[in-house]
Amino acid sequence: MTEYEPVIGIEVHAELLTNSKMFCSCPVEFGGEPNTRTCPVCLGLPGSLPVPNRRAIEFVIRASLALNCEVKEYSDFYRKNYFYPDLPKNYQISQYDNPIGRNGWIDITVDGTVKRIGIRRVHIEEDAGKLIHASMGEESLIDYNRGGLALMEIVTEADIRSAEEA
Secondary structure (H helix, E strand, C coil): CCCCCCCECCEEEEECCCCECCCCCCECCCCCCCCCCCCHHHHCCCCCCCCCCHHHHHHHHHHHHHCCCEECCCCCCEEEECCCCCCCCCEEEECCCCCCEEEEEEEEEECCEEEEEEEEEEEEEECCCEEEEEHHHCEEEEEHHHCCCEEEEEEECCCECCCCCC
16 A cells, blocks of 8 residues: 655635724724624725735735745735625735745754745735624625735645644
């Protein structure tokens, strides 16, 4: 019988602790009445224009440097199209071709041995709304307050070979 070796890459999403959402000035606070922290930008209404959150970009630059990434002088955002009920715009603003950080690494120690794990990319994207399934699955409610929150995504290379390394 052939032995198999695990080959693992990890994708981590972390909410950035900003005072406002990624592309609008709506406040970021947990709780509150559903759908009270929204605006034309985070709902994707026609004519509304997103403005990037400077603090979120600064956080991702810092994280990229901490992960030994190349930090790009130029980065851009694009719209990933989705058709989900918790995404009122039917797209998510994200980065792909030009992430803020790329080609980094982090060293881990497993059983006294240092191993380097590659970091493919560190980029920003916005969160979706929150689906709430109620009444034993007979109805679903949507709270858009979370929609547009700033998220940092860190993607490793597939350098991990065990659960312990992960």
